[in-house]
Every structure is written in C-alpha cells, then in structure tokens.
Amino acid sequence: MAQEISAAEQIATQFKEHSVAEFFKKNMQMLGLTGKIKALTTIVHEYVTNSLDACEEARILPDIEVQIKELGDEYYEITVKDNGPGMTRQTVGKALGQLLAGTKFHRMMQMRGQQGIGAAGATMLAQITTGKATQVITGTGSGKALSLDITVDPKKNEPKLANMVELGKTFQGTIIKAKFKGMKYVNSEQAPLEYLRRTAIANPHAQITLIEPSNQKTVFKRTLKEIPKQPLEMKPHPKGMNVDELITLAKYTDSKTVKTFLKNTFDRMGDKAADEIGKHVSFDMNKDPKQITWDEAEEIIKQFKNINFIAPRTDGLRPIGEDRITKSLTSIVKPEFSSVVTRKPTVYSGGFPFQIEVGIAYGGDAGKGGNTTNEEGVVEKKMEIMRFANRAPLLFDTGGCAITKAVQSIDWKRYNVKDVENAPITVFVNLVSVHIPYTGAGKQAISDEQEIMDELRLALMDSGRRAGAFIAGKKKEMEKKMKKELFFKFIPEIAAALEKITKEDRKKTEKNLEKLVLEKLKLEDESDEAQQIEEEIKEASEKVRKNEREAKKKKKEAEDEEVEE
Ligand SMILES: Nc1ncnc2c1ncn2[C@@H]1O[C@H](COP(=O)(O)OP(=O)(O)OP(=O)(O)O)[C@@H](O)[C@H]1O
Ligand SMILES: [Mg+2]
Structure with a gap:
C-alpha cells in the first residue's frame, strides 16, 4: 500500500527560497518604481543622488547632466552623466546589478543614499519593462575607461555583465544609460525638472543640466564654488544598541579583546567606561570578541544601560547652513523676504544624530502656482512645502511625511499669515542625519519620531516668527x-x-x-x-x-x- 504523505510533507513540496531581488521585483512599488510619473522621477532621483554622494565623498564639485529622450509611446531613455570618482572594475557590476550592495548601508554617515538598493532597482526595472540592459561607462581618471552592459539575475541577486570593453581613452566619472517603458514625462510639480530645481536649491555647489524630451535644455548653475565640508563617519552610541547588533559587530571586528572592541566600536566609550563594564560582567574583558555568547552580550548591554554616557557626538553632520540656504532661495525663488534657521544637532531614539534646517521665503516667486489671478487681479499663489532629506528632495508621499505634519501643526495665524494655504510662501525644510528614518524603502517620506517632530516645530516657529514680522x-x-x-x-x-x-x-x-x-x-x-x-x-x-x-x-x-x- 502506498504510504500516505502528511499535510506538512505536501506543503513542503512548495517550499522555496527567494532572493531579495526577487522580492523587490515583485514589489517595485516599495522602491517608488511604480506609477508612470513617479517611477520616472524616482529613477532620476536614484541616479542623481548617487552622483552627488560620489562627488561629495571624492571632494569633487559636481557637474551632472540628465537627458531624457522619448523613444516611443510611454517609452523613455534616461542618461545621467557625472564627473565623480567613477567605479572600479571590481565594484561597478555589484553597485548597479545587485540589490543591498554598496558603500553606504554599513556606515553611520550623512549621505543621500543609505540602503544599497536604488541603482540596482532601476537596472531591474529597465530589464523587466524593455528586456534591455543598463549601459554604463565609468572611469576613475587614470587608466582606460570601462564600458559594459549590466542586468540583475533576480534568482541569485547577482549582476550579469556583458560587452565589457576598455575604451581607448581615460575618463573620470560615470555615465548610466537605461531604457524604461510604462512611464510618462509631464511637466508637473512631481516631474524631473522640479526635482532638479529643488536639488539645485539644496546643493548650490552642484551644476545640474536637464535636457527634456522636447530638447529643452535647463542649466542650474552652481552659485557656490566651495565643496561642502565632508560629513564624518560616526560610531554607534551604546544607548542605542541591542544584543543582536552587538554580537554582529563583534563578529566583524578586527579588535583582539572585548575591551578594545568596545573602545574602538562605540561612541563615547573610553577606558573608564570600559573598565566599569569589566567590573560588572562575569567574563574576562581580554576575551576574543568573536567568541562572546548571547548571555555575555546581554551582560554588556545591561551595563550600557547603567552607565551615564555623554550624549552621542553630533559634530559629523553637515547642514547646508543659513547663509547658503538664503543665497539659494534668493537666486532661485527670488522672494521679497526670507528667514532661515539651522537648529543645533540633536539625537532621536536609537541614538541617531540629526539636525533640522528651515527656510521661509515670502513673495516674489515663492509659493506654488502664479498662473492665475483672482477677481481683484491679484496673482493667486499657494503655499509650497519643499522637503529634503540629506539635501535630496522628497516629492512623493507628502501626507505621510513628518515635515508636512509639522508644517500643518503650526498655527500660522499667530505669525500674521491668515490663510497659509493660499499665501505666496515657500517653506524649505532639510533634515540631515546619519540615518534618515524613512517610512519605506522608496525613501519618500520621513517617519514622525517624537524628537524630530519637536525640532521641526521649533525651527518652523522660529523662522515663522521672523517671516510674520516682515508680513505684518x-x-x-x-x-x-x-x-x-x-x-x-x-x-x-x-x-x-x-x-x-x-x-x-x-x-x-x-x-x-x-x-x-x-x-x-x-x-x-x-x-x-x-x-x-x-x-x-x-x-x-x-x-x-x-x-x-x-x-x-x-x-x-x-x-x-x-x-x-
Ligand atoms: N555615479 C556613481 N559614482 C560612483 N559610485 C556610484 C555611482 N552610482 C552608484 N555608485 C555606487 O553604487 C552603490 C550602490 O548604489 P545604490 O543607489 O544602489 O545604493 P546606495 O546609494 O548605497 O543606497 P540607496 O539604495 O539608498 O540609494 C553606491 O553605494 C555607490 O558605492
Ligand atoms: Mg543610491
């Protein structure tokens, strides 16, 4: 008699493993890569933020050109060229053809990208909508530039490289060219032109050019020749640690003893604190950190909670600065008045340093609209909120973002702005942090952490008060x-x-x-x-x-x- 198989065995026949690339291929909306207009702007966002990050790290004044060509109905080719440091033969494939790979995810440093998904997500979208590879030319400035075609193997989450050739000349920078279907180029507030205008406002040191499908060329000239000071890589603060993370860090450390591991890995951990921990744990602090057990890590975490560490360092953050924001707003928004406030850095739960900057511009080209007039012949304007995270504009998921919520929570009437929704006002808000708490992998909205909301409100009230005095x-x-x-x-x-x-x-x-x-x-x-x-x-x-x-x-x-x- 044939042996009956159990339900568990029956179900087990369906058991399969999947790669992170397969997951995101099925969930492109999580990366902001769905919706005809949204997907197109998001791709420009991913490429341009990568170019700006790469230039910043290599101390180069960015020169970025974005070209969008219409190849057919809802069919576009996007090319982004930068003068950054380029990528090496060893990293370029993984950088653009493997999800969760890159130079940022593992570092506590203020950068626009932080996940290692953006560019590879775009490569995958190109191949699944057109069947075509993403073409890349990259050069480091010395040696011959490299040209290659990249796709993602979703089953393995690995890059597939083709047509790799050395070009006859040297080149410094990266050119990425990819084709996409199911998109639409329109001139709206959520389109690449507005995205790049805002990028230029928050990055006055960058020169950005856009060539639209109509061949219309717009150049956002750099208004500042100084490269912003480099953000510093920061260490995690003991108060934000948990057992699992501690063990993971211990596994990859080069330190030879638990004591040196603690000192080298954590912010505010000196000899005194490490010795204090040593007095209260049951094991020898000269032990190899790779050998610490879960229970021992728990003992360390318990001591982290008992010790009064100084608050985390915040000096590695790099806000844009009041003068630069004022200059940018003046040259691009041309207001009658602007008031800019950069708050002092502070920390949100988990021990992540962050800092808020707010600029309020009134009159001139401030506010949205301006194409219609009311019955009295006055130009009709609406309030415009420009949201930024680490200097990168956020154009989507407006309602779910802490910045929007904070702006809406302010009683603007107190500052002489009677009908704020219909005023010629631009509210510029930039949040800088070593880790932006995005609400999703698409990185479009910031989660409303209490400390962030408090700082946002204080900055808005401060610059609102000054703008109000001008309006009065x-x-x-x-x-x-x-x-x-x-x-x-x-x-x-x-x-x-x-x-x-x-x-x-x-x-x-x-x-x-x-x-x-x-x-x-x-x-x-x-x-x-x-x-x-x-x-x-x-x-x-x-x-x-x-x-x-x-x-x-x-x-x-x-x-x-x-x-x-
Ligand atoms: N234009 C470029 N010049 C130099 N390096 C680049 C460029 N574009 C991408 N890279 C490298 O490729 C890596 C992967 O980029 P990707 O956009 O996928 O992730 P990320 O920028 O690290 O994080 P996020 O997913 O948040 O964007 C980057 O970390 C960077 O090292
Ligand atoms: Mg990126």
Whole structure:
C-alpha cells in the first residue's frame, strides 16, 4: 500500500527560497518604481543622488547632466552623466546589478543614499519593462575607461555583465544609460525638472543640466564654488544598541579583546567606561570578541544601560547652513523676504544624530502656482512645502511625511499669515542625519519620531516668527499707503472749500493738510513702536521672573538634599 504523505510533507513540496531581488521585483512599488510619473522621477532621483554622494565623498564639485529622450509611446531613455570618482572594475557590476550592495548601508554617515538598493532597482526595472540592459561607462581618471552592459539575475541577486570593453581613452566619472517603458514625462510639480530645481536649491555647489524630451535644455548653475565640508563617519552610541547588533559587530571586528572592541566600536566609550563594564560582567574583558555568547552580550548591554554616557557626538553632520540656504532661495525663488534657521544637532531614539534646517521665503516667486489671478487681479499663489532629506528632495508621499505634519501643526495665524494655504510662501525644510528614518524603502517620506517632530516645530516657529514680522510690516505699510492715498484724494476738495470760507490760499492749505496727514501717519507708527517696546519689556520681565522661580526651587532642593545627608 502506498504510504500516505502528511499535510506538512505536501506543503513542503512548495517550499522555496527567494532572493531579495526577487522580492523587490515583485514589489517595485516599495522602491517608488511604480506609477508612470513617479517611477520616472524616482529613477532620476536614484541616479542623481548617487552622483552627488560620489562627488561629495571624492571632494569633487559636481557637474551632472540628465537627458531624457522619448523613444516611443510611454517609452523613455534616461542618461545621467557625472564627473565623480567613477567605479572600479571590481565594484561597478555589484553597485548597479545587485540589490543591498554598496558603500553606504554599513556606515553611520550623512549621505543621500543609505540602503544599497536604488541603482540596482532601476537596472531591474529597465530589464523587466524593455528586456534591455543598463549601459554604463565609468572611469576613475587614470587608466582606460570601462564600458559594459549590466542586468540583475533576480534568482541569485547577482549582476550579469556583458560587452565589457576598455575604451581607448581615460575618463573620470560615470555615465548610466537605461531604457524604461510604462512611464510618462509631464511637466508637473512631481516631474524631473522640479526635482532638479529643488536639488539645485539644496546643493548650490552642484551644476545640474536637464535636457527634456522636447530638447529643452535647463542649466542650474552652481552659485557656490566651495565643496561642502565632508560629513564624518560616526560610531554607534551604546544607548542605542541591542544584543543582536552587538554580537554582529563583534563578529566583524578586527579588535583582539572585548575591551578594545568596545573602545574602538562605540561612541563615547573610553577606558573608564570600559573598565566599569569589566567590573560588572562575569567574563574576562581580554576575551576574543568573536567568541562572546548571547548571555555575555546581554551582560554588556545591561551595563550600557547603567552607565551615564555623554550624549552621542553630533559634530559629523553637515547642514547646508543659513547663509547658503538664503543665497539659494534668493537666486532661485527670488522672494521679497526670507528667514532661515539651522537648529543645533540633536539625537532621536536609537541614538541617531540629526539636525533640522528651515527656510521661509515670502513673495516674489515663492509659493506654488502664479498662473492665475483672482477677481481683484491679484496673482493667486499657494503655499509650497519643499522637503529634503540629506539635501535630496522628497516629492512623493507628502501626507505621510513628518515635515508636512509639522508644517500643518503650526498655527500660522499667530505669525500674521491668515490663510497659509493660499499665501505666496515657500517653506524649505532639510533634515540631515546619519540615518534618515524613512517610512519605506522608496525613501519618500520621513517617519514622525517624537524628537524630530519637536525640532521641526521649533525651527518652523522660529523662522515663522521672523517671516510674520516682515508680513505684518508689509501689511502696515500697505494700509498706510491706502490711508495716505485716501486722505490726499480729498485734500484738494477740502482746500477749495476752505478757500471760499477763509479766503486762505488753496495751494497753501493743501500743503499744510498734506503735512498734517503725514505727521499723523508717523505718530501712528511711533505709538506702534511704543506698544512693541512695552510688549518686549513685559516678555523679558516674565522670563526673569521665571528664572528667579527656577533658581529658588533649585536652591531649596539642594538645601533639602543637604539635610537628608
Ligand atoms: N555615479 C556613481 N559614482 C560612483 N559610485 C556610484 C555611482 N552610482 C552608484 N555608485 C555606487 O553604487 C552603490 C550602490 O548604489 P545604490 O543607489 O544602489 O545604493 P546606495 O546609494 O548605497 O543606497 P540607496 O539604495 O539608498 O540609494 C553606491 O553605494 C555607490 O558605492
Ligand atoms: Mg543610491
């Protein structure tokens, strides 16, 4: 009799292993590579962020050219050329043909890319929509440049290389050319042109050229010749560690003892802290770190929690800076007024340093729209929020992003912006971090970590307050102008009437009345000023009183402690 097979055995016949490439091939939406407009912009984003990262690391002023050609219905060829450091024969295949491979994922360093998926995801999309390989030319500046065609083998998540040849000349940089179907080039707020405009605003040291399918060429010229200071690679902070991560780090360390491993691997870990840990663990700190067990790692983590480490280092972050943002906004948005705030760096849960920059631009080309006018003939504008993460623009998943949520949580009326949604305002926000907490692998929205939300709100309130003061001043100036015009309109009539009664010369009365109106308007200004001074004094004295109360409280606590001792 044939032996019956169990359900588990039956199901087991379907058991298979899959590679990460197979997973993403089935879930392209997770990489932002679905949707006709979104996919096209995302590909430009992946290539351009890679070029900027590579130039930054190699200390090169970036010169990037993006060309998009329409080859047929919903069929495009995208070419991105940079003057970066190029890639070597050994790495180029894996860099563009293997998912989760690259130079960034394992480093705690502020860079635009952080996963090792972007470029290879694009290579895979090209091959599954057109059957064609991605063509690459790359050169390091010395030796002959290399030309090759790359595809991904999704089953193995390995690169497949073809037509590799050495070119006859040297070249420094990388040219990537790939074809895609199922896309659409439109001129919208989410299109490559706007993406690159924003990239130029956040990267004034980069020269970026776009050639659109219509052959229209736009050059965003560099407004700054200085390469931004290089971000520093940072070490993980002990407070953000867990047992599993500690064991993984220990496995790959070159250190010979647990003590040196701790000192070399972690931020803020000196001899004193390492010795303190040594006193409380059950094993010898001279042990080979590769041999530590789960229980021993747990003991170390317990000590990490007990020791009062200094907060993580934050000096490796590189914000754009208030001056540079102001310069960029002035040259590209041309506002009447801008107010930029760069907050001090701080840390979010897990021990990751981050820093927020906010710029508010008002008037000029600030805000969205501008092609329509309202009933009074005033150009209609809407508020525009420009979101950036490590200087890379975020154009999609707007609603789910911490930046949008923070902007929406501000009571803009307090800053004299009555109808913020319909104001000529551009709000520029850049979050820099060694690890941006994206909500998904598509890297389009930032998760609303509490510390990030708090810093965003403080920066928005600070620059909002200054912008509000400008808007209030502008409003007052307009009101004054209207009042003056109104009074001046009636002066000739009044002067003429007075001439009839008093026989006083009409022209002379007109002059006197004009002088009177101007004096009256000036007095209004002065009384406003007095009121402002009064408010400032009130605010300052409240602050002093608060400080006094706190000092008194502290003193009392100190005295109580002394008594207890
Ligand atoms: N234009 C380029 N010049 C030099 N190196 C590059 C270039 N483009 C890609 N690379 C290399 O290829 C690697 C893989 O790029 P990829 O975009 O897939 O991942 P990533 O940039 O590391 O992270 P992310 O998935 O977040 O973009 C990079 O880490 C980098 O080392
Ligand atoms: Mg990348």
